[in-house]
Amino acid sequence: MANETKKTSTPLLDELEKGKWPSFVKEIKKMADKNPRAKDLLGQLEQSYKDKVTHWKHGGLVGVRGYGGGVIGRYSDSPDKFPNVAHFHTIRINQPSGWFYTSKALREICDVWEQHGSGLTNMHGSTGDLVLLGTSTDNLEPIFTKLTNKGWDLGGSGSVLRTPSCCAGPARCEFACYDTLDLTYDLTQAYQDVLHRPQFPYKWKFKMSGCPNDCVASVARADMSIIGIWKGDIQVDQEAVRAYAKSGVDVQSEICDLCPTKCMSWDGKDLKIVNKWCNKCMHCINAMPKALRPGKERGAAILIGAKAPILQGAQMSSVLVPFMKMEPPYKELKDLVEKIWDFWGEYGKNRERIGELIQRVGMGQFLEALEIEPKPQMVANPRTNPFIFYEEYFEEEGEQK
Amino acid sequence: MESVQAEQRRTDIGPPKYDQFLHPVIKKNYGKWKYHEIVKPGVLVHVSDTGDKIYTVRMGSPRLINVDTIRMVCDLADKYCDGYLRFTSRHNVEFLLADQSKIDPLINEIEANGYPVGGTGKSITNIVHTQGWVHCHTPATDASGIVKAVMDELYDYFKTMKLPAKLRIALACCLNMCGAVHCSDIAILGVHRRPPKILPNLNKLCEIPTTVAACPTGAIAPAVVDGVQTVEVNEEKCMFCGNCYTMCPAMPLANSLNDGVSIWVGGKVSNARHAPMFSKLAIPYLPNNPPRWPEVVNAVKNIVEVYAKDAKKYERVGEWIERIGWPRFFSMTGIEFTKYHIDDYRFAATTFNTSTHFTL
Amino acid sequence: MADLSGVPMDELQNEIFKMVQEDMGKKQLKAKDITNAMIQKFGEDKCSKESCKEAIRTLIDSGRLVYGYFGGSSSIQVPHKEGSEPDK
Numbered sequence: 081m082a083n084e085t086k087k088t089s090t091p092l093l094d095e096l097e098k099g100k101w102p103s104f105v106k107e108i109k110k111m112a113d114k115n116p117r118a119k120d121l122l123g124q125l126e127q128s129y130k131d132k133v134t135h136w137k138h139g140g141l142v143g144v145r146g147y148g149g150g151v152i153g154r155y156s157d158s159p160d161k162f163p164n165v166a167h168f169h170t171i172r173i174n175q176p177s178g179w180f181y182t183s184k185a186l187r188e189i190c191d192v193w194e195q196h197g198s199g200l201t202n203m204h205g206s207t208g209d210l211v212l213l214g215t216s217t218d219n220l221e222p223i224f225t226k227l228t229n230k231g232w233d234l235g236g237s238g239s240v241l242r243t244p245s246c247c248a249g250p251a252r253c254e255f256a257c258y259d260t261l262d263l264t265y266d267l268t269q270a271y272q273d274v275l276h277r278p279q280f281p282y283k284w285k286f287k288m289s290g291c292p293n294d295c296v297a298s299v300a301r302a303d304m305s306i307i308g309i310w311k312g313d314i315q316v317d318q319e320a321v322r323a324y325a326k327s328g329v330d331v332q333s334e335i336c337d338l339c340p341t342k343c344m345s346w347d348g349k350d351l352k353i354v355n356k357w358c359n360k361c362m363h364c365i366n367a368m369p370k371a372l373r374p375g376k377e378r379g380a381a382i383l384i385g386a387k388a389p390i391l392q393g394a395q396m397s398s399v400l401v402p403f404m405k406m407e408p409p410y411k412e413l414k415d416l417v418e419k420i421w422d423f424w425g426e427y428g429k430n431r432e433r434i435g436e437l438i439q440r441v442g443m444g445q446f447l448e449a450l451e452i453e454p455k456p457q458m459v460a461n462p463r464t465n466p467f468i469f470y471e472e473y474f475e476e477e478g479e480q481k
Numbered sequence: 482m483e484s485v486q487a488e489q490r491r492t493d494i495g496p497p498k499y500d501q502f503l504h505p506v507i508k509k510n511y512g513k514w515k516y517h518e519i520v521k522p523g524v525l526v527h528v529s530d531t532g533d534k535i536y537t538v539r540m541g542s543p544r545l546i547n548v549d550t551i552r553m554v555c556d557l558a559d560k561y562c563d564g565y566l567r568f569t570s571r572h573n574v575e576f577l578l579a580d581q582s583k584i585d586p587l588i589n590e591i592e593a594n595g596y597p598v599g600g601t602g603k604s605i606t607n608i609v610h611t612q613g614w615v616h617c618h619t620p621a622t623d624a625s626g627i628v629k630a631v632m633d634e635l636y637d638y639f640k641t642m643k644l645p646a647k648l649r650i651a652l653a654c655c656l657n658m659c660g661a662v663h664c665s666d667i668a669i670l671g672v673h674r675r676p677p678k679i680l681p682n683l684n685k686l687c688e689i690p691t692t693v694a695a696c697p698t699g700a701i702a703p704a705v706v707d708g709v710q711t712v713e714v715n716e717e718k719c720m721f722c723g724n725c726y727t728m729c730p731a732m733p734l735a736n737s738l739n740d741g742v743s744i745w746v747g748g749k750v751s752n753a754r755h756a757p758m759f760s761k762l763a764i765p766y767l768p769n770n771p772p773r774w775p776e777v778v779n780a781v782k783n784i785v786e787v788y789a790k791d792a793k794k795y796e797r798v799g800e801w802i803e804r805i806g807w808p809r810f811f812s813m814t815g816i817e818f819t820k821y822h823i824d825d826y827r828f829a830a831t832t833f834n835t836s837t838h839f840t841l
Numbered sequence: 842m843a844d845l846s847g848v849p850m851d852e853l854q855n856e857i858f859k860m861v862q863e864d865m866g867k868k869q870l871k872a873k874d875i876t877n878a879m880i881q882k883f884g885e886d887k888c889s890k891e892s893c894k895e896a897i898r899t900l901i902d903s904g905r906l907v908y909g910y911f912g913g914s915s916s917i918q919v920p921h922k923e924g925s926e927p928d929k
Contacts, residue, residue: 096630099630101629104615134620140909145902179567182502185497193548213615250512252537281871293753300748
């Protein structure tokens with residue numbers, strides 16, 4: 081592709097080069113000097129800043145052979161003005177667990193991308209993928225082959241398992257109640273087929289958070305949120321609590337008074353915890369990580385059904401399994417997942433997320449289909465309306481059905 | 482196009498295994514971390530049961546970065562971190578160091594390159610955001626531009642840890658919300674305000690029954706115009722969600738005069754103290770005013786400043802508002818309360834106040 | 842592997858191809874729609890979910906059929922000219 085060196089005039093975007101926060105306009109401009117795709121992106125974006133509307137059209141039919149996801153088709157509505165972004169497809173690369181990289185690995189991706197695309201990326205996309213921003217269809221297969229030969233694969237898009245993602249987990253966090261990196265890798269590998277080949281009614285997202293701080297926002301975003309928790313007593317180092325107190329932490333007002341279950345007391349010497357009242361909110365552990373640690377028996381809570389507002393309103397995930405051990409090969413979890421996918425595949429309508437399906441059929445029916453016992457942990461409170469679908473009743477003869 | 486036949490085409494290999502990307506100190510202490518401390522803004526130390534330490538230096542990024550910037554980051558990782566680094570769920574870069582003495586030289590070099598170090602603890606870290614006009618077909622506003630303008634104004638909060646608690650801002654450029662904006666301390670959400678247009682070629686582009694079924698309020702009905710099958714929209718029923726446009730490209734909503742931004746407050750995902758919460762409407766509409774969206778920047782800054790002054794230590798925005806009550810939130814911020822703030826969609830009544838617990 | 846006592850794999854593939862071709866532009870077919878239709882057509886004893894899955898994958902891998910994405914969801918289609926919707 082010929083390099084065009086003529087500068088694009090961008091008076092509006094230039095305003096976004098000012099200020100202290102690093103500028104995405106500078107990022108695009110640096111590439112625009114040597115990459116015609118980036119140059120036309122800059123031009124079209126300036127046009128949008130002028131017109132106050134987007135100049136991208138609906139995606140279409142585009143991808144690599146055999147896959148139904150991983151590439152988002154994108155087309156300019158002004159291809160005559162901006163021919164180098166007439167086709168400007170996004171490639172999603174499945175990021176490594178916890179977004180850990182080496183410089184060597186990143187450089188390899190940069191080299192492929194500089195040769196075959198705009199040279200612009202998102203580090204990272206909202207779902208977690210490493211996003212390559214903008215190339216044409218003829219580059220897709222070469223990019224795919226080169227990336228897979230370096231050990232990378234595409235992430236998900238469309239009605240598939242979306243690229244699972246997780247927090248830093250045990251790699252760099254003392255709160256991790258299970259190995260989020262390993263579970264993410266394991267599930268991603270185990271379910272490659274449904275990640276690349278659309279077989280679901282709609283998207284499915286897994287997000288693994290190692291503790292109730294939920295650093296990957298799984299409760300807001302994942303169809304299945306796997307959040308690390310523990311059973312039993314918080315581990316306390318009383319000496320370290322006293323050290324925090326000495327260093328200025330007001331243990332009474334900053335720790336005990338903010339505990340949602342009021343399960344702690346402090347007499348100036350010892351922090352006493354009534355562990356059976358603790359709801360594992362993490363506040364005390366967050367505030368005094370040197371002194372307090374999650375209990376020793378660890379696993380995860382499985383929550384289900386989060387989604388953004390389209391269409392019936394936003395939902396957060398809710399508790400499905402209050403506690404499950406999370407150890408390889410994760411058979412109990414996979415059995416559950418596959419049962420849910422079967423149910424969803426059978427009864428889900430086109431574009432119906434699992435959370436919406438559960439709303440439609442009722443959580444009670446869903447639990448029964450999955451053979452999961454109802455538990456009080458599943459509700460904020462029991463129902464307040466009396467409209468119960470009773471299924472048991474007495475026959476005339478007095479026999480219970 | 483050069484030939485790639487020498488290389489074998491492979492599928493379904495999945496991502497590379499994470500362990501090859503872990504710093505040796507991390508590998509050795511995997512699952513053995515005992516505690517962490519914030520050394521100073523932007524710098525963490527994690528200490529292992531074995532006594533080993535790994536330092537983290539957090540660098541702010543605009544998320545949309547070019548390959549040369551990634552290579553710059555790689556050079557720094559090679560020079561200071563034996564080549565190991567990671568990214569956070571909020572688009573920051575984290576350099577991982579075994580050697581404490583390299584922290585300050587690394588920070589100096591990051592800042593000399595024009596990137597900030599911070600975003601830890603009681604700060605405002607990077608804004609999770611979407612594609613906007615850079616790369617999306619349904620946005621009601623841009624994403625990167627607003628983020629840049631807002632972060633320029635809140636820059637000091639990234640570099641320091643002076644807030645009552647951490648404050649998470651997120652931006653989504655339309656109601657599809659790619660990202661967790663609906664559970665953020667402050668959410669910036671692009672909105673449409675006019676019903677879709679109906680293009681004359683609708684019957685060629687869209688399945689009419691699917692298009693009709695796409696509307697959550699039943700505002701779309703089949704119609705015949707000039708003998709051609711199409712649809713009509715009952716404008717009174719339209720709440721501008723844009724689902725019809727997702728299903729049918731002949732029903733665009735983008736409107737340069739009326740599209741804009743709404744502001745939501747008080748959401749969180751963490752379980753610390755209070756259970757996770759949705760963000761609630763603070764400002765129904767602010768105009769799209771590129772390139773720097775001054776109305777949006779001022780609105781966000783105002784909420785941050787009122788919160789910073791009034792909230793107690795550890796209180797997230799949602800916890801603070803729950804304590805002071807919504808009447809005081811609106812009076813303290815000077816934000817007008819309107820009929821748009823009162824829910825009229827499904828389960829609206831669950832958001833009404835049925836108590837006499839309020840301030841006057 | 843396909844069930845050898847069932848519908849031969851090439852016949853199944855042809856039937857699937859025909860179904861997708863006939864529904865082009867009328868209905869967006871998902872793997873599930875195709876599988877259900879084939880099982881109904883050939884009977885559960887001759888055609889299984891697994892054989893349909895294999896047939897679809899072979900058709901896609903060979904390029905006779907492709908995955909498409911439109912209206913927020915994925916479907917299976919006969920390859921056609923690349924591009925978006927016609928210009929506004």
